[in-house]
Amino acid sequence: MIKKFLLCFFSILSLSFAEVTLSGLVVDYESGVPLRDANVRIVGTKLGDATDISGSFKIDILDPGSYEIVVSVIGFEEASQTVSIREGQSKEIRFELRSKILELDPVLVLKERSSVVGFGPKFLRIPGSASVVTSRDLAKYNDTDINRIITRIPGVYVQEEDGFGLRPNIGMRGTGVERSSKINLMEDGIPIAPAPYSSPAAYYSPTAGRMESFEVRKGSSQIKYGPQSTGGALNYISTSIPRDFRIKANLFGGQFNTYKAHVNIGSSGETFGYLLETFFDQTTGFKNLDHAGQNTGYSKADYLSKFRFNTPKSFTIPAAIELKYSITDELSNETYLGLSRSDFSIDPLRRYAASGIDEMDADHTQTVLTGVVKPLANVDLTFAYYKNEFNRNWYKLSKVGGSSIGSIFSSSANDHPAYALLSAEDTSNDVFQIKANNRMYKSTGFQLVANSRFSLLNSYHNLMVGYRDHSDEMDRFQKVDKYAMRSKELVLTTTGIWGTGSKNNRFYYADAISYFIEDEVEAGPFKITVGVRAEDISVERKEWKGDISGEGDSWNDPNRELTPSVKEKKLDVIVSGIGMVYKLNPSFSLISGIHKGFSPPGPGVDEEDDVKPEESVNLELGFRYRVGLTEIVSTIFNNQYQNLLGDNTQFAGSGSYDQFNAGQVNINGLELAASHIIPIGQKFIPLHISYTFTSTEFLNSFESNFEAWGTVMAGDELPYVPKHQLFSEAGLEDKAWSSYIRFRLIDAMRTVGGSGDIDSNFSTDVVALLDFSAEVSISTSSRFFFNMNNIFNNHSVAAARPAGVRPTMPRNFVAGVKITI
Missing domain, CATH: 2.40.170.20 (TonB-dependent receptor, beta-barrel domain)
Known part of the structure; x- marks a missing residue:
């Protein structure tokens, strides 16, 4: 059965595709630093992508033609380019965005308040240790076990218990891992531990498999979240x-x-x-x-x-x-x-x-x-x-x-x-x-x-x-x-x-x-x-x-x-x-x-x-x-x-x-x-x-x-x-x-x-x-x-x-x- 499965899998890998790919980078004009979470869309279509932490994006296009590409990201001026794509051709483009005074509309304010690391230029200049497991990171392995997901982040410790991550034991920077009781456990910036003050050592973790991303913030800049302020916050x-x-x-x-x-x-x-x-x-x-x-x-x-x-x-x-x-x-x-x-x-x-x-x-x-x-x-x-x-x-x-x-x-x-x-x-x-x-x-x-x-x-x-x-x-x-x-x-x-x-x-x-x-x-x-x-x-x-x-x-x-x-x-x-x-x-x-x-x-x-x-x-x-x-x-x-x-x-x-x-x-x-x-x-x-x-x-x-x-x-x-x-x-x-x-x-x-x-x-x-x-x-x-x-x-x-x-x-x-x- 495994041989048949692998044969099928590698047969699919060898198929040719009619689509062409539009890929590229979005970076800060001043520093050349890649910008994550930039929204890249093709005008007049529903095609688009969001850049990962490397600033990369990739969009598959079925039909050749001329397309206007618009890029926007919080804290930067919007930019656009028009590209022509021929059949069988893939294209790479680069956007260099200039920063601007950050003025968030109410919907984006809600998004920022749900985050503990922020986004745009703010993320690049956090005065402390901050890490993000992005949706692209999650898509690589399709993990639903929080222990596997956050092991890529330095300074975070996990102790396995059941092998599935149902009841994780997580610590940061030397704190105890027992039932994740020494970190601030949050969902969308809101305390999610069942009783963080009266009984912090409760067995609970949100369902990792339905999440879009994960954030960890450690150091001096995480004290506002409380009550645990030694190790850090997992959001x-x-x-x-x-x-x-x-x-x-x-x-x-x-x-x-x-x-x-x-x-x-x-x-x-x-x-x-x-x-x-x-x-x-x-x-x-x-x-x-x-x-x-x-x-x-x-x-x-x-x-x-x-x-x-x-x-x-x-x-x-x-x-x-x-x-x-x-x-x-x-x-x-x-x-x-x-x-x-x-x-x-x-x-x-x-x-x-x-x-x-x-x-x-x-x-x-x-x-x-x-x-x-x-x-x-x-x-x-x-x-x-x-x-x-x-x-x-x-x-x-x-x-x-x-x-x-x-x-x-x-x-x-x-x-x-x-x-x-x-x-x-x-x-x-x-x-x-x-x-x-x-x-x-x-x-x-x-x-x-x-x-x-x-x-x-x-x-x-x-x-x-x-x-x-x-x-x-x-x-x-x-x-x-x-x-x-x-x-x-x-x-x-x-x-x-x-x-x-x-x-x-x-x-x-x-x-x-x-x-x-x-x-x-x-x-x-x-x-x-x-x-x-x-x-x-x-x-x-x-x-x-x-x-x-x-x-x-x-x-x-x-x-x-x-x-x-x-x-x-x-x-x-x-x-x-x-x-x-x-x-x-x-x-x-x-x-x-x-x-x-x-x-x-x-x-x-x-x-x-x-x-x-x-x-x-x-x-x-x-x-x-x-x-x-x-x-x-x-x-x-x-x-x-x-x-x-x-x-x-x-x-x-x-x-x-x-x-x-x-x-x-x-x-x-x-x-x-x-x-x-x-x-x-x-x-x-x-x-x-x-x-x-x-x-x-x-x-x-x-x-x-x-x-x-x-x-x-x-x-x-x-x-x-x-x-x-x-x-x-x-x-x-x-x-x-x-x-x-x-x-x-x-x-x-x-x-x-x-x-x-x-x-x-x-x-x-x-x-x-x-x-x-x-x-x-x-x-x-x-x-x-x-x-x-x-x-x-x-x-x-x-x-x-x-x-x-x-x-x-x-x-x-x-x-x-x-x-x-």
């Missing part, structure tokens, strides 16, 4: 409302009974625009359950709608408003249970029978209403109301024979008394405790931003003032059922009672009022950004741990009739930062910055808890070099923590949900990214490489119940931070087809703090993965694509938590078709 950019009527569909399938569909339809008129979109994703999984071999995959459906109304351009005070509503439904047969190291060495894709009925049932809804008014040409006021609701119940194995699943793998010898029960065929009653980890999250907020652009004393200012009123909550209402194994099947023997048992009946609430002011000042070769963010945070925890029966038990108040215990914490914090760009010449700039990092603690578990907020001082220094089709960006960074904060979740510890301060920690690192495009006739060879070096060190000795830290000596390295990371990519692009190959390497990571040589029993493996993709035109509106990931079928230990080691995804391929009408 998911959803599909934009198209300018003209458009239907797009990506349909593909592959190994492990994988089927995916991404379809959207939309259009814009003078005063109205809309987008309707769906993304469906399902697979039976790649792991093999003992005994039964049931489905270990998932199904996920995502639906999104956007409706935009705006005033006609002739209005004296232009305005626009956009409503966005999305629904996500996920059902995944995922577990916390990994493997022992000895079992992993025999069959890394094995899964123990005791986890056979583990299942995550999750639903998410988001409503966002954003609007903008421009009372003056250089002033705009933007507001946003948002509401996120996330309900999930992860029904998963918690204990076996009275032992927590994490403790079973404390030894590599499989000698724990409960180990033999993991795949037993028959057991006594109540051996397996399966907990319904039921959580209901809600977050709501209103934010207002005023922006003014003006000149003062021979300098240009972009002044922004913002306000946000945010509240979020987490309702933890759980139960524990008990099972026995009967003839290789799990059978319920004792039904638990909702809201009873230790820590199964809790409610967390947080309210945060925040303000920020930021001024970007341009004077000659200097661009200086100064910002201050102030937050007033209140966090509260309620626990119903009394006994409604009056018999002296604890955690026995399922209907919440008794007065709960209450723990509160209030914080007032001010974080500030300053960043600078010095433009030595049109191609070379120096960047530097310093800012205060902050991460808010929860209220604590016990009454005597006095967990301090995580604070840090963060510095960066680097350069940007852009000329023609070459770009190099390099940054060194240093994060000096005063009170590193750790969360003892079940993912990273015993599940007590205690928080710990680790005192002083020092993190140093280097980020490097370089890209170049080699033109060869009508073909292009795009090259890209990124590298991250990170050095971490505890500066204090201490004892901790937090499993990942344990007994720490001064000089120990932090766990789950790789010393070296490498990403490289090369491609070959022709008018009718393209192919790419990428290599990803993540160094072995400690799974507990330590120093010296890494003990293989307490580390991950070096993960080295090679992927290939190819795409070919079938017609002007459709393309066929093929991807193979992990070509050499590398089975590395990607993580040793939660509860055992787990592999990378094995070799897999997908193929499909992309249709645009």
Whole structure:
């Protein structure tokens, strides 16, 4: 079958095409720097393209003739050229655009507010580290796993958990990766984490497969986003409302009974625009359950709608408003249970029978209403109301024979008394405790931003003032059922009672009022950004741990009739930062910055808890070099923590949900990214490489119940931070087809703090993965694509938590078709 498939694939590659290709570059007139996201259109037709980060565009034309090509990009004057194309001829043209004072109409203001890196000249002169995974980058490999998508960005760390990216663990510049709790997770510039203040370590990530692009902003210029300000912000950019009527569909399938569909339809008129979109994703999984071999995959459906109304351009005070509503439904047969190291060495894709009925049932809804008014040409006021609701119940194995699943793998010898029960065929009653980890999250907020652009004393200012009123909550209402194994099947023997048992009946609430002011000042070769963010945070925890029966038990108040215990914490914090760009010449700039990092603690578990907020001082220094089709960006960074904060979740510890301060920690690192495009006739060879070096060190000795830290000596390295990371990519692009190959390497990571040589029993493996993709035109509106990931079928230990080691995804391929009408 594979031979037939490959024969068909390469036969399609060899087909001749009637179209000719119009390709070219769009660059800054002054510096020659390529301009990304420029809109290139052919007048009188619906043909067009948008430039990528190299400034390149490519349009396939069916009929020869004379065409007027118009290019526009925010912050630059519009330009046009007329070209004549003969049959069988391809044409290359170059546009050099002159910059102009940036005056955005309300629709473009909405787009800018959804971004954390900006666009046009602003993106080229950000006083800090900023990276974008563009729609073109996404189209190369058709990734739907956020871990694969962002590994191309230096300074970003990921820890695999399920192999699909359903529950990513992401950190930046040495922050912890646990459940992505130490970064600002956003969608279209709006906080998207279920409860970023009251419960930041929640398991949630937006559906990466339906996104248009991804942005990462690190360093001094990201403090206005909050509340996590040490590492950075990850912004998911959803599909934009198209300018003209458009239907797009990506349909593909592959190994492990994988089927995916991404379809959207939309259009814009003078005063109205809309987008309707769906993304469906399902697979039976790649792991093999003992005994039964049931489905270990998932199904996920995502639906999104956007409706935009705006005033006609002739209005004296232009305005626009956009409503966005999305629904996500996920059902995944995922577990916390990994493997022992000895079992992993025999069959890394094995899964123990005791986890056979583990299942995550999750639903998410988001409503966002954003609007903008421009009372003056250089002033705009933007507001946003948002509401996120996330309900999930992860029904998963918690204990076996009275032992927590994490403790079973404390030894590599499989000698724990409960180990033999993991795949037993028959057991006594109540051996397996399966907990319904039921959580209901809600977050709501209103934010207002005023922006003014003006000149003062021979300098240009972009002044922004913002306000946000945010509240979020987490309702933890759980139960524990008990099972026995009967003839290789799990059978319920004792039904638990909702809201009873230790820590199964809790409610967390947080309210945060925040303000920020930021001024970007341009004077000659200097661009200086100064910002201050102030937050007033209140966090509260309620626990119903009394006994409604009056018999002296604890955690026995399922209907919440008794007065709960209450723990509160209030914080007032001010974080500030300053960043600078010095433009030595049109191609070379120096960047530097310093800012205060902050991460808010929860209220604590016990009454005597006095967990301090995580604070840090963060510095960066680097350069940007852009000329023609070459770009190099390099940054060194240093994060000096005063009170590193750790969360003892079940993912990273015993599940007590205690928080710990680790005192002083020092993190140093280097980020490097370089890209170049080699033109060869009508073909292009795009090259890209990124590298991250990170050095971490505890500066204090201490004892901790937090499993990942344990007994720490001064000089120990932090766990789950790789010393070296490498990403490289090369491609070959022709008018009718393209192919790419990428290599990803993540160094072995400690799974507990330590120093010296890494003990293989307490580390991950070096993960080295090679992927290939190819795409070919079938017609002007459709393309066929093929991807193979992990070509050499590398089975590395990607993580040793939660509860055992787990592999990378094995070799897999997908193929499909992309249709645009």
